[in-house]
Amino acid sequence: MSAHDNTAQPPNAANAFAGVLRRDLLLAWRRRGDALLPVLYAVIVATLFPFALGPEHALLARIAGGVVLLTVLLAMLLALDALFRGDLEDGALEQMLLAPQPLALLVTARMLAYWLVTALPLLLVAPLLAYMLGLPPAVQPVLLLAMLLATALLALLGTVLTALTVATRRSGMLLALMLLPLAVPIVIFAAGAVGAAQQGLPWVAPVAWLAAALALAVVLAPLACATALRIALDS
């Protein structure tokens, strides 16, 4: 993390945060093929939907928002399991736990990196997928906003759950099972907002709920994640 720092003092908190962030982004860049796998997955699934349901425009337009939202969230799940595994295997995770900087801060950097690497490309691709499925253009901004909040929430909460399973085997299936109950309200409110906008009904309330949840999660999730890591690694 701070291998190039040649002073005797440990980096301050901001530097440590930046260090973790920079490292994660650099590692993702070096394996950018893998990093784009979730995007490919989303494109494939969204494209297959019309083949499964028929090209009738009215039907597709009605489900477009929900399909794109779900596809993006599931695609994020693909990358979630491996979030801490690499660091666990080479011992970097233990170093993070032992670092003088607050663990909550370091995992925040990890959460941000995860969102930037996984969610951001998906958010860039999502409007295109929604358009292909016939989402009315007027609804696109609401979809984007709902997905912004939903993916951020998933990044924060999903990381906490991943931390709990970091040292267990077969964790992918278990992680998905653990994630479902947390995903239900997120999906309901995000898709509800899009659906409401599509029908010309007020959509601000569910979006406000998501935003409020996000504000809470930004504060609590890093702390919860740090606790989860300590429990899972028994330190």
Next chain:
Amino acid sequence: MNAFKLWYHKLGSPPYFYLFAGYIRPWLWAIALLLTAVGLYGGLVLAPPDYQQGDAFRIIYVHVPAAWMSLFIYGVMAVSAFIAVIWKPKMAEVLAMESAPIGAAFTLIALVTGSLWGKPTWGTYWTWDARLTSELVLLFIYLGVIGLYHAFENPRQGARAASFLAIIGAVNLPIVHYSVVWWNTLHQGTTVRYFGPSDIVPSMLWPLLVMTIATKFYYGASLMDRSRVALLSLERGKDWVSEVVRTERADG
């Protein structure tokens, strides 16, 4: 008050809890069985058929207590889990982890009986109404806790991780319920339906209350049994366990 506090602290010690649980378990089982017999006799034989649902409403006597227990047990589990995570006493971990399967069992019963009740009353085995959907999510939460607990090689570590998850689930549960209720109102065509008989008379009500209490005693009895087995396994190196193994028969 002092004697109670002393007894409460003694319960935190595994060998003492083992003895205490062994002592009260026959009573808990006896009361559970007795109340069940009384409640079901009242519900199946004594209570009159419902004006609208006929005899189908009698499913209430297993469905509603199961649904209430699924939530009650989660509450007990969450409190135990909270104590386990903060103060780390072994007994809190055991009680939390051994409650989870019982809670999941009741949740499963609630779902299946609810489904069987839905068919004659609403015409369909499954519907995404707020209560059934919330029960389904609750089942997933239970399964997640159980799965996480068993995914660890070290049971104490697994118990702490699963307890942490149980607490997250407890916070999540009301959020899920609220969001599902809202979701149901959002989509016209699925009105929130009431499950019960059209008009509750006292002769219909008292068996339900009896069954509610009966299931609580079942939970207590089963929890005592499960906890005893768990303690034998967790404390296997200790002298008190060796003593128990030596003196107790298999069905003791």
Next chain:
Amino acid sequence: MDKFLAMGGYAAYVWPAYAVFFAVLAGNVIATALRRRRVLRELRGRLQRQGARRPRVSA
């Protein structure tokens, strides 16, 4: 008795519901009993392999 079993025509729903109730709760009890038997068997075997130990007053 027949009237009781018929449950006003709803027998196909009422009795399976009660069956599930009893089956699942009984399953829990049986599973616990089997587990207890297994654990005791294991521990007994372990104790025998360690040879006779002088029993001390339990903690």
